Amino acid sequence: MSYLNLDTTKTEKTVEQLNILLADYHLYYQKLRNFHWNVEGLNFFDLHEKFEEMYDDAKEKIDEIAERILTLRHTPVSNLTEYLKLTNIEESSSEYEDMKMVDILLTDHGKIIDQMRKIVEVADDANDEGTIDLIGAYIRELEKTSWMLDVWTKKLR
Numbered sequence: 001m002s003y004l005n006l007d008t009t010k011t012e013k014t015v016e017q018l019n020i021l022l023a024d025y026h027l028y029y030q031k032l033r034n035f036h037w038n039v040e041g042l043n044f045f046d047l048h049e050k051f052e053e054m055y056d057d058a059k060e061k062i063d064e065i066a067e068r069i070l071t072l073r074h075t076p077v078s079n080l081t082e083y084l085k086l087t088n089i090e091e092s093s094s095e096y097e098d099m100k101m102v103d104i105l106l107t108d109h110g111k112i113i114d115q116m117r118k119i120v121e122v123a124d125d126a127n128d129e130g131t132i133d134l135i136g137a138y139i140r141e142l143e144k145t146s147w148m149l150d151v152w153t154k155k156l157r
């Protein structure tokens with residue numbers, strides 16, 4: 001990884017945190033599919049579509065996170081068993097009512113944003129501006145999605 005001119009030990013710490021985020025995103029992605037399939041009630045059409053939009057976005061981020069790890073010349077964690085061990089996110093039942101699903105996703109966003117902030121911190125220590133730029137944008141996007149979900153639930157409550 002000499003062509004990147006990044007400190008090897010510090011970069012390992014960044015990669016460790018990126019792999020946790022990769023695990024988080026896999027759990028989050030599958031939860032969005034779960035909720036997309038199983039949401040019921042008067043908000044079905046809104047949420048079914050919104051959850052699909054969100055998992056499409058998560059799928060792209062999964063690929064970008066893994067490829068950032070590869071760019072740093074490390075190996076992205078690539079199997080489900082490892083993701084379950086690493087992740088901050090809990091799996092969900094399919095039985096929740098629509099509003100509860102949104103609440104669960106807002107809680108997950110908080111956990112994912114915390115993980116992203118951790119990455120920015122270690123990447124900053126490594127002067128890894130490329131990772132900070134990528135993850136910083138994700139923080140901004142996820143914060144915005146959280147705001148929109150939050151105001152949407154308030155209107156209905």
Ligand SMILES: [Fe+2]
Pocket residue numbers: 036052
């Ligand atoms: Fe679908």
